Amino acid sequence: xxxxxxxxxxxxxxxxxxxxxxxxxVQAKLAAAPRGGLTxxxxxxxxxxxxxxxxxxxxxxxxxxxxxxxxxxxxxxxxLYLHGTDTGPGFRPVDGSPLDRTLDxxxxxxxxxxxxxxxxxxxxxxxxxxxxxxxxxxLEPSRRRSVxxxxxxxxxxxxxxxxxxxxxxxxxxIYGATGLVVLxxxxxxxxxxxxxxxxxxxxLGVLYAVTGLAPDFPAASSExxxxxxxxxxxxxxxxxxxxxxxxxxxxxxxxxxxxRAGLLxxxxxxxxQLRRLATLGSLVGVVGALPYALVVARVWEPATVTTSVxxxxxxxxxxxxxxxxxxxxxxxxxxxxxxxxxxxxxxxxLASVGERSLTCYLLQSMILAPLLSPWGLGLGDGMxxxxxxxxxxxxxxxxxxxxxxxxxxxxxxxxEVLLRRLTYGPTGRLAGNPTAAA
Numbered sequence: 001x002x003x004x005x006x007x008x009x010x011x012x013x014x015x016x017x018x019x020x021x022x023x024x025x026v027q028a029k030l031a032a033a034p035r036g037g038l039t040x041x042x043x044x045x046x047x048x049x050x051x052x053x054x055x056x057x058x059x060x061x062x063x064x065x066x067x068x069x070x071x072x073x074x075x076x077x078x079x080l081y082l083h084g085t086d087t088g089p090g091f092r093p094v095d096g097s098p099l100d101r102t103l104d105x106x107x108x109x110x111x112x113x114x115x116x117x118x119x120x121x122x123x124x125x126x127x128x129x130x131x132x133x134x135x136x137x138x139l140e141p142s143r144r145r146s147v148x149x150x151x152x153x154x155x156x157x158x159x160x161x162x163x164x165x166x167x168x169x170x171x172x173x174i175y176g177a178t179g180l181v182v183l184x185x186x187x188x189x190x191x192x193x194x195x196x197x198x199x200x201x202x203x204l205g206v207l208y209a210v211t212g213l214a215p216d217f218p219a220a221s222s223e224x225x226x227x228x229x230x231x232x233x234x235x236x237x238x239x240x241x242x243x244x245x246x247x248x249x250x251x252x253x254x255x256x257x258x259x260r261a262g263l264l265x266x267x268x269x270x271x272x273q274l275r276r277l278a279t280l281g282s283l284v285g286v287v288g289a290l291p292y293a294l295v296v297a298r299v300w301e302p303a304t305v306t307t308s309v310x311x312x313x314x315x316x317x318x319x320x321x322x323x324x325x326x327x328x329x330x331x332x333x334x335x336x337x338x339x340x341x342x343x344x345x346x347x348x349x350l351a352s353v354g355e356r357s358l359t360c361y362l363l364q365s366m367i368l369a370p371l372l373s374p375w376g377l378g379l380g381d382g383m384x385x386x387x388x389x390x391x392x393x394x395x396x397x398x399x400x401x402x403x404x405x406x407x408x409x410x411x412x413x414x415x416e417v418l419l420r421r422l423t424y425g426p427t428g429r430l431a432g433n434p435t436a437a438a
Contacts, residue, residue: 066354072115124255285321359413
C-alpha cells in the first residue's frame, strides 16, 4: 500500500472544496483532515495508544446510519429463514397474502439490496477512519498494514463461525475479504476508484441476472450438524465468489470517497453536496428498484429473462440508494451538531446501536436463527412475509434495548471488544511511536 513520504507540506483541508478533498490521496487526507471526533489518547509520554473513542467524541453520522441500517439488514435477512413453501422472484412465497405482497413491494423498493451496500459503504468509511487513527499515532506503514490485515482476517473468521453456528447469509466474511482489496486501492486516485467501482457494479448486475435464472435452492436440513455443513459450504462459496466478482466493492469504495471528502466527519460543512447526493441517489435507487418491486409483489409477471434483468438493475442501483441513505443521516447529524445536542434521547439510542453494530448484527442471528430455522423451533415453516417482517422488527428492537443498556453503563459491545483484542492485543490498545506523529 503506497504512503506519502511526508505530510508536512499539506495545505489546510478547510480551504478545499469537497471535490478537491476527493482528489487527495487517502493517506495524505488522513493526516490533514480534522479528526471527526477521533482524538488521540496520550499515555503520559511512554507512547501513543489507540484506544476506543469515547462516545462523546464520536461523529454522529456513521453511528446513526449504522444503527438504522441494522433494521434494514434484519428485514432483508429474515426472508432467508422462511421455508416449507414454493417461492417466486425475490425468494418470496408465491401464496403470500395481500398484506404480504404489499410489504414485499416496499421492502424490495427500499430495503433489499439497499441495506447491504449502505452497510458496506459504512464499512469502507470505517476502514479509512481506522487507518486515520493509526496514522495519527505514528505507526509506520508496515505496522499499519499489519493491523488492518489482521483485523480483516479476523472478520472473515468471525463470519465463518457465524455461518457455521447460525446463518449462511453472513456478510462479515465477504466484508473482511473485500476489505483486503480496498486496502490495496484506498490510496489510489479517484479515477482508479471509479473504474474499479464500475467494474464491480457491472459484475454485480450480471451475477444477479444469472442467479435469477437458476433453480430454487434445496431445502435446508432439519438436523443441526448436517445444517452446519450446508451453511459453511454456502458461506464459503459466497465469500470466494462474492470477493472474486467484487460484490460489495463499489459501495466500499464509495465509503472511502465520502471519508476523503469529510462528508460524514463534518457534515455541517457539506450540506449542499449531501443534499445533491441524497436526491440523486434516491432517484436512481427508487427508479431502478420499482420494476423489480412490482415483480416481487406479483403485480407484474414478465418472462423469466426479463425478471432476471430487472433483478440485476435492482441490485446495481442499490449502491446509489445506499449513498442516499447515508447522506440523509449525515444531514440529520449536521442538524444535531448545530443544536449542540448531547448524546441523549432517540438519537443517542439509535447511535448506541451503531457504536455496537457488530454485536447487534450477530445478536439478530442469535434471535432469528433458533426461532425460524428448520433445525430450531422451525417457526419459519409456512410463515408469511408480513409476520416475518414483524419478527425482524422485534429482533432489531431487542438489539436496540441491549445496546442502550450497555451504553447506559458505559460498556462496549462484547464482540467489538473481542475484535479489538484480537486485532491490537490483549489490552485492545496499540502502542505507537509518538515521535513519528506530526
